[in-house]
Amino acid sequence: MSPFSQINMAKSQQIYATFVNGKVITKQVYDLYQQSFIDSPLYTELYNNLEHFTQLYQHIGFTLNFNVDGEFFYISRSEAEEDADTNATKIQAMLLIIARYWVDKGYDLDDLMTPVIGLGRTALEEIAEQTIYDDIRQALGIETWDKALNYLSDRNFLYQCGDKHYILSSAGMHFLNLHVEKYSQEQD
Structure with a gap:
């Protein structure tokens, strides 16, 4: 066989x-x-x-x-390394924007994987209103915040769990944890 x-x-x-x-x-x-x-x-x-x-x-x-x-x-x-690098940069930058916003609000990053908490409409609106985050999104060549979320969602780094409500996948959380760990090591 x-x-x-x-x-x-x-x-x-x-x-x-x-x-x-x-x-x-x-x-x-x-x-x-x-x-x-x-x-x-x-x-x-x-x-x-x-x-x-x-x-x-x-x-x-x-x-x-x-x-x-x-x-x-x-x-x-x-x-395909060049394309992969471009995709990885977009994914990581968007995830880092979400994480930065989340941490600045004093929330626990693990809550981004919890469906009853996750990234809701208010958080998305507040992220979109911040000039620095908007400048980064534009520099990445992503036209709108909806397209940025779709970009992450289409690649399974983010899951939609309601209207304008998202949670990170294990892959998305893994990338965030890598960056947090790297940052922590640099601070020591």
Whole structure:
């Protein structure tokens, strides 16, 4: 029996489509209908068949990356480093704006992953009103704050959990925690 026959073809195709659209696959996704995090079947498929998918992506010119701390998968390609750097810069800058706003308000960063708290309409309006944040957004080439949120959401770094209400995914929180840790080390 071929290793390919043991893999769910529909899920494999969904995984590929997710990756080539610049998204990450997180262990859990936010389900609007259940209003809670649920396990991602795509993550489970990848995790349970890691060797297969690692080889598959190597054969088609990608590297399958698994981030243990953030519990997410993504692919990379050395030829696409410039595009990846641009995307990473946009993602990190937008996440840092959110974190800076959040911390300045005296909130705990972990609350950004809590659906009943998260990033609501008021917070989004206050971020949009701050000139420095708006200048950064414009410098990144993102036209509006709605497009910035869609940019993060489309790549699974942010999940919408209501009208103008968002929470960070494990991948988004992982990047924030890396920056907090790096900043803390620099202060020591």
